[in-house]
Amino acid sequence: MLRFKVRNYFFLGFILALLIGFHYLGWLKFLEQGVQAVIIPISSKITGWRFAFQDSFKYVSNKQAVMDNYNACLEKNQNSEVDKAKLKVLEQENAELKKQLNFLSERSFAHVMAEVVGRNTGSVEKMIIITAGEEAGVKIGQPVIAGEGILVGTIAKVEKNISMVRLINDNQSKIAATILNKDGSLGVVEGGYGLSIRMNFIPRNETVLIGDQIITSGMEQNIPRGLLIGEVAVAENEAYQPFQQAVLTPSTDLSKLHIVSILISN
Amino acid sequence: MKIVWKVIMLCIYVTLILATHIFIVNFLPYPFNHINIIFVILLLLLIVAPNKKIFWLGLVISYFSELLSSIPFGIGTSALLASLLTINWFQLHILTNRSVYMILLSATLGITLYRILFILLLTIYNYFYNLPGLPYKEILADTGWEVLLSSILLFLMYLFDLKFLKYLHSSARNARMYGKNI
Numbered sequence: 001m002l003r004f005k006v007r008n009y010f011f012l013g014f015i016l017a018l019l020i021g022f023h024y025l026g027w028l029k030f031l032e033q034g035v036q037a038v039i040i041p042i043s044s045k046i047t048g049w050r051f052a053f054q055d056s057f058k059y060v061s062n063k064q065a066v067m068d069n070y071n072a073c074l075e076k077n078q079n080s081e082v083d084k085a086k087l088k089v090l091e092q093e094n095a096e097l098k099k100q101l102n103f104l105s106e107r108s109f110a111h112v113m114a115e116v117v118g119r120n121t122g123s124v125e126k127m128i129i130i131t132a133g134e135e136a137g138v139k140i141g142q143p144v145i146a147g148e149g150i151l152v153g154t155i156a157k158v159e160k161n162i163s164m165v166r167l168i169n170d171n172q173s174k175i176a177a178t179i180l181n182k183d184g185s186l187g188v189v190e191g192g193y194g195l196s197i198r199m200n201f202i203p204r205n206e207t208v209l210i211g212d213q214i215i216t217s218g219m220e221q222n223i224p225r226g227l228l229i230g231e232v233a234v235a236e237n238e239a240y241q242p243f244q245q246a247v248l249t250p251s252t253d254l255s256k257l258h259i260v261s262i263l264i265s266n
Numbered sequence: 267m268k269i270v271w272k273v274i275m276l277c278i279y280v281t282l283i284l285a286t287h288i289f290i291v292n293f294l295p296y297p298f299n300h301i302n303i304i305f306v307i308l309l310l311l312l313i314v315a316p317n318k319k320i321f322w323l324g325l326v327i328s329y330f331s332e333l334l335s336s337i338p339f340g341i342g343t344s345a346l347l348a349s350l351l352t353i354n355w356f357q358l359h360i361l362t363n364r365s366v367y368m369i370l371l372s373a374t375l376g377i378t379l380y381r382i383l384f385i386l387l388l389t390i391y392n393y394f395y396n397l398p399g400l401p402y403k404e405i406l407a408d409t410g411w412e413v414l415l416s417s418i419l420l421f422l423m424y425l426f427d428l429k430f431l432k433y434l435h436s437s438a439r440n441a442r443m444y445g446k447n448i
Contacts, residue, residue: 009351012321016347019329020340035330042285043334046292053293118292120335124388124400127336157336164336172398 033160040162043129044117051258109224111145111261112136117162126170126191128153128257133161137264143216143223146260150251151175151216151227155262163262167254168229169197177229178217179208179246186217189229189248197230197248204244208235214248224263276323283307283327288334297411302377304331306420308350309376313357313369314427324350341387349380366425373420374413381409 022028114132132138142155144165153173156166166173173191177199178184183206187199202208212232218225230248237244287303294301308324311317328343335342353376361368361375385405392400 008318012325012347012351016325016340016343019325019343023339032333036333038281039284039288039330039334042281043288043292046285046289050293118288118334120291124405125336129334166336171401 029160036159036162040117040129040131044115044131047117047119051256109263110137110265111263112138113259113261114163115259116257120164126167126173126254127156128165128167128260130163130165130260130262131161132262133159133163135160136262138163138262139222139264141220141222143227143263144260145227145263146252146257149227151223151229152250152252152254152257152260154223165260167191168250169254175223175229176217176219177214178225179232180213180215181207181209183207186219187243187245189214197250199232199246199248200243202244202246204237204242206244208232208237208244208246210235214246222263276326279323280327280330284330287331297408298415300408300412300415301419302380302412302416303419304328305346305349305377305380306373306416306423308346309353309373310420310423310427312350312354313364313372313424321347321350337388338391341384341391345380345383345387348383349376352376352379366421366428369424370417370421373417377413377416378409381412385409 019028023032112132114130114136116128117131118129120127120129130144138155138158140155140158143151144153144155146152151168153165153167153170154175155163157164168175168189169191171191173189175189176186177189178186179199179202183203185202185206185208187202189197189199192198199214210232214229214231216223216225216227216229228251230250232246233249234247235244236246283304286307290301290303291299293299304324304327308320308327311320311323324346325343328346332339332342353372356375357372361372385400385402389400392398
């Protein structure tokens with residue numbers, strides 16, 4: 001063991017304080033960007049491996065659940081043949097409606113695509129690291145989507161070439177949302193420590209049904225209306241509560257994000 | 267030339283430890299992704315080859331690892347250094363026996379202390395910036411896994427070192443038994 005002298009404690013503390021101070025002043029940006037340039041490819045590679053092995057881990061750790069899911073998928077597949085025919089008719093109608101909608105309101109999003117290269121999913125934070133930063137026009141608060149307009153989170157921290165995305169299941173995430181029910185109920189979607197996603201502040205007199213879809217309401221400056229968040233899994237309307245709330249199922253698996261887009265302006 | 271070589275070696279050590287940390291956090295399934303490999307390696311080095319350079323190595327590694335975190339900068343590094351220094355003092359004055367069980371106890375104490383300091387600093391930060399409270403119940407569960415798995419890993423690594431890498435001990439024996447002034 002080391003016998004540390006008092007001056008060593010002070011020296012170590014002094015250097016630590018200097019490092020923290022210089023970091024916040026931005027004087028170490030050059031060094032930090034160099035380190036990130038080394039670390040990000042390593043993190044990206046390891047994340048790639050995780051995607052490749054993730055299902056194998058799940059299979060080994062919970063074989064029964066995987067088998068149940070597989071059987072459920074088989075059953076769904078049989079039913080989907082009937083739905084396919086209906087879907088074709090709807091697709092034709094949809095294409096026509098789209099043409100009309102595009103003609104009526106031209107609404108285009110400027111966006112930046114980015115790769116997910118890491119994640120921090122401890123109990124304190126639910127974040128992913130993506131390969132787009134200040135240089136690409138990314139700013140704090142901008143929405144991040146996956147697939148065809150599914151909101152997965154918002155930008156929480158921006159560096160030169162990378163950004164941290166606060167996922168919608170993070171404890172500090174709050175998104176103004178609306179339910180696609182007959183009342184068009186408004187509320188706030190909040191993360192539940194990574195374990196669940198809840199929509200709070202829904203007026204008690206409005207009807208919320210299981211399966212109702214939830215989209216962004218457009219009441220926030222950076223987040224446009226219409227980004228899909230999820231659907232209602234449980235609706236809770238307690239007599240002693242001023243508002244009702246709903247537990248949501250996200251529209252995409254937040255642990256399997258690989259490519260995302262940041263809506264850099266509306 | 268010697269200094270250049272030392273800098274290259276330091277870069278390699280730091281990159282390897284960071285890569286291992288990223289691998290554990292990103293790749294391993296729950297609960298193994300909670301192993302605190304940075305603390306385990308630093309504590310192991312402190313036990314088998316005590317040297318003041320380990321604290322500087324800890325400072326550098328922790329500083330770099332914080333670049334990939336959204337936790338307010340400085341909290342992780344401060345907690346790591348404070349807990350390493352405390353556990354070093356403990357091993358010098360209280361846990362003076364060098365049996366594997368005492369190493370296990372040191373690891374448990376060290377990682378618990380690190381996590382307590384980390385959460386304490388984060389709570390203070392959240393309080394002053396009016397951020398929502400932390401999910402203490404989940405943190406407690408994660409910390410339990412972290413302490414358990416990291417301590418077991420350090421115990422196994424120390425045991426491995428004791429059985430197969432005995433050359434490390436001869437150089438460190440005096441320092442461990444009588445302390446080393448720096």
